[in-house]
Amino acid sequence: MQIAYHLGAHCTDEDRLVRALLKNRGTLGASGIVVPSPSKYRQLLPKVAKSLRGAPAGSDTEQVILDAVMEEDEAERLVFSNDNLLCYPVNAISAQGFYATAPQRIAAYANLFPKAQSEFFFALRNPATMVPALIERVNEGTYETVMSDQSPIALRWAPVIRRILAAVPGIVLTVWCNEDTPLLWPEILRAVAGLGPDAVLDGDFDVLGMIMTDEGLGKLKAYLETHPPASLDQRRRATTAFLEKYARPEEIEVEVNLPGWTDELIAALSAAYDEDCAEIADLPGVDFIVP
Numbered sequence: 001m002q003i004a005y006h007l008g009a010h011c012t013d014e015d016r017l018v019r020a021l022l023k024n025r026g027t028l029g030a031s032g033i034v035v036p037s038p039s040k041y042r043q044l045l046p047k048v049a050k051s052l053r054g055a056p057a058g059s060d061t062e063q064v065i066l067d068a069v070m071e072e073d074e075a076e077r078l079v080f081s082n083d084n085l086l087c088y089p090v091n092a093i094s095a096q097g098f099y100a101t102a103p104q105r106i107a108a109y110a111n112l113f114p115k116a117q118s119e120f121f122f123a124l125r126n127p128a129t130m131v132p133a134l135i136e137r138v139n140e141g142t143y144e145t146v147m148s149d150q151s152p153i154a155l156r157w158a159p160v161i162r163r164i165l166a167a168v169p170g171i172v173l174t175v176w177c178n179e180d181t182p183l184l185w186p187e188i189l190r191a192v193a194g195l196g197p198d199a200v201l202d203g204d205f206d207v208l209g210m211i212m213t214d215e216g217l218g219k220l221k222a223y224l225e226t227h228p229p230a231s232l233d234q235r236r237r238a239t240t241a242f243l244e245k246y247a248r249p250e251e252i253e254v255e256v257n258l259p260g261w262t263d264e265l266i267a268a269l270s271a272a273y274d275e276d277c278a279e280i281a282d283l284p285g286v287d288f289i290v291p
Helices: 016-023 025-030 044-052 059-069 102-110 127-137 143-147 158-167 178-193 214-226 232-246 263-281
Strands: 002-006 077-081 117-124 172-177 286-289
Touching: 002 178, 016 025, 016 077, 016 178, 044 059, 044 102, 077 178, 102 117, 102 158, 117 178, 117 263, 127 143, 127 263, 158 172, 158 263, 172 178, 172 263, 178 232, 178 286, 214 232, 263 286
Parallel strands: 002 077, 002 117, 117 172, 172 286
Antiparallel strands: none
C-alpha cells in the first residue's frame, strides 16, 4: 500500500486539494485510490502517532486506523490531507523557526504504516506573505502570538526541510512554492493522487477560478480545448499568458502592513525565500516541482 500525506503548509491550501480529490472519488476509487474525509483522521492520526512514542505501529494499530478512515475493503493508495497534522497555526512559528516539530511528526506518521510506501507533500510560502496570513488564520491572532519573539529575517525554510530529511532517512518528499500553485495545480493533484500527467480529473481549474476573471477563465478553457497542449510546459505557458491578462489584482496582490516591516525588510525576506527554495531544490531526497 502507498500512503500519501499532504501536510500544508498552513495558508497554502485551505483544504482545496482534498476537496478536489473528493470530487473525483469515483474515478480514483476505480484505480484503488482512497481519499477519506479529513474529519475521519485529523484527530485520529496525531493521537495514534503520539501514542507510539517513536515506535512503528503493529498490524493491529494499522487495522484500527484503516477501519476508522476507510469504507472500502482495500486500497492501493490512501491519501491524507490536512495542514493541522503537523501543528496548529499558532504553533507554526516558534523560537526554532518554522515548524519545529515537523521532523518528529513526519517520522511518527511514517511509522503509522511502516511496511507501506509513505510519501509526503508540502508547499512553501514566502514568509513576507505567510506571516500576515497566519495572523488572520489564528483565532484572536496578533503579531506577537504568531511570531513567538522570532525575528522575521530568521524565518527560513531550508533548515526545517534539512531536519525532516535527517529525521526520516529515505523519505519521499515533494515540495513546491505556493506562489506557483496556479500553474502547477493539475500536476499537484495528480502527484498527490499518485496518477500520471495524462489522467483525467475534475478540478484542474479550481485554483485559477479563484484568481482569474470569469471571462479570462472561460477563454483559457476554450483555448486549451481547441489547442490541446502537447506538454506540461505548453499548458503552463498558455496559463501564464492568460493570467497576465485576466488575473484579479485583489486576489494576487498581498498588502503587508505589520509593525516594523519596511519595504527593505520585505525585499530581504523575499530574497532569502528565493535562496531557500534554490537550496531545497538541490537537496537529495526532495522532488521540487517548478513551473
